[in-house]
Amino acid sequence: MNYRTLSVPDLVDKAKAGDNRAVGRLLTLVERGGTVADEIAELTHPLRGNAHVVGVTGPPGAGKSTLVGRLVAEWVERGHRPAVLAIDPSSPISGGAILGDRIRMDDVVPEGTFVRSMATRGHQGGLALAVPGAVRVLDAAGFSPVIVETVGVGQVEVDVVAAADPAVVVTTPGMGDAVQANKAGLLEVADVFVINKADRPGASDTRRDLQLMLDLAHVTGQDIDQYGTYFRPEVVMSTATSGEGAPATVDEIHAHMDHLNASGGLNRRRALRIRAEVRSRAEQILLSRLEDELEGTDLLEAADPNPVATAESIVDRIAGES
Ligand SMILES: Nc1nc2c(ncn2[C@@H]2O[C@H](COP(=O)(O)OP(=O)(O)OP(=O)(O)O)[C@@H](O)[C@H]2O)c(=O)[nH]1
Ligand SMILES: [Mg+2]
Structure with missing residues (x-):
């Protein structure tokens, strides 16, 4: 069947029935934007609204994709049906050349997992519109959680993750990495911290630095969110290359979802996401x-x-x- 000739309503029906090729085609159309993307937005809103959106961000090369691969495997094992949206860096500062060793998501997720890379370079306001549109398609197709990876450089990239149900911030051991993350505004948006590459020297120093910064944020009241709820992010040590720390990371993500459910924060986060998209x-x-x-x-x-x-x-x- 030629999916290019199918109408949007047909594609949405197929996607809802679990046809991943239809999902892929819809995501291509969402990525292009314009009136077709608007039609898809109309048809996929609000079909389910059940998907948990897990944002993963952090500095270039921190091991986000490797970690996401491990998390996905863990979710599959626990009986979930995850999908991944990897947002390719749109800024020339963070993209490409320096990161010769960045891994491809397809190589680290279990076979059959739905993975999509989205390039947003050159789209006007692209990321801010394409991501919610794509999440809605994946939600309509019954995936949950939907994991969105962005590089933590640039306001839009950080914003996309900040509005996720839990925002996972990945840092690595090294001179002042926690301080760098703080400067980039990542500390404020984190619901769960992962110190990845814990196999490298300095991991426990980074953990201590991070805990100190969290203490400081608590003393000064900066950790109270705009609804007045306090949630101290847990710090998880991870070695994504071996998978150590992945089950603990999934546990902390779920703990945060439970917290959101109990405090009514889940609906507020969703409202916040819709507000940002509007x-x-x-x-x-x-x-x-x-x-x-x-x-x-x-x-x-x-x-x-x-x-x-x-x-x-x-x-x-x-x-x-x-
Ligand atoms: N030593 C060590 N290396 C790791 C670990 N996790 C990832 N790496 C390596 O770090 C490099 C970058 O990993 P990626 O997963 O591509 O990192 P990323 O954060 O997704 O990179 P960008 O998307 O380009 O920002 C790869 O060579 C990985 O094999 C880890 O826990 N320990
Ligand atoms: Mg990556």
């Missing part, structure tokens, strides 16, 4: 209308246009449209 979409719509107005406006043709008044009247025009 915001990104609204921004896109507004920006494109603004471009149209700037193209078409005669306001700028005055000899010396008043920027304040001109901006206000352009916004008034946009607001007047319906």
Whole structure:
């Protein structure tokens, strides 16, 4: 069957029935964006809304993909049906060249696991829209948990993971790595910490540094989330290459989900995710209308246009449209 010629509703039906090729095709269309992606969003919302979204982030090369492979194997063993979305770095700082030894997700997950790499380079607002769209497709297809890996460089990448049900932050032993993670804002978003490459020297120092920073955050009240709930992230030691620490990591992820369930935080996180997506979409719509107005406006043709008044009247025009 040629999946390229199938209609979106047919693809969604097949995906719901467990057809992974249909899921793959839908994700390609979501990635491209535009009106077809919008149609998919309409049809997959809210089909199930059951999937747990697990975000995994951390510095380039920390071993995120290797770890995700181990976590997936652990979930499969526990009877779950996980899927993985690996977001390829879109920033030239974090992408490519320096990371010659980065591993391919396909090589580390059990056979039959649904894995998808998404490239977002060049998409306007791509990541912020493509990820929720893709998660919805995977949710509709019955996968859970849906694991989203992003490199912890760049605000959008960190934001995507911060809105996950648990956000897992992976760091490694080494000079000031915990401090670096703190600077990148990773400390604030972490629900579970993994110190990976625990087979390397300095792992226990990194653990101590991290615990100290968590203590400090508690003293200053920075660890109270915006709903006033306190959850101290656990720190798990992991050697992803051997799989040591993977069961403990899954345990901590589940402990955090239980905490969210008990505190009502799960629905709030989901609301937060939807809010972020609505915001990104609204921004896109507004920006494109603004471009149209700037193209078409005669306001700028005055000899010396008043920027304040001109901006206000352009916004008034946009607001007047319906
Ligand atoms: N010694 C050691 N090496 C590890 C461990 N985990 C991963 N690695 C190695 O670290 C390198 C990078 O691993 P990846 O899993 O690709 O790291 P990543 O964080 O996904 O990398 P990016 O996606 O490029 O940011 C590979 O050579 C892995 O084999 C570990 O626990 N110990
Ligand atoms: Mg990776």
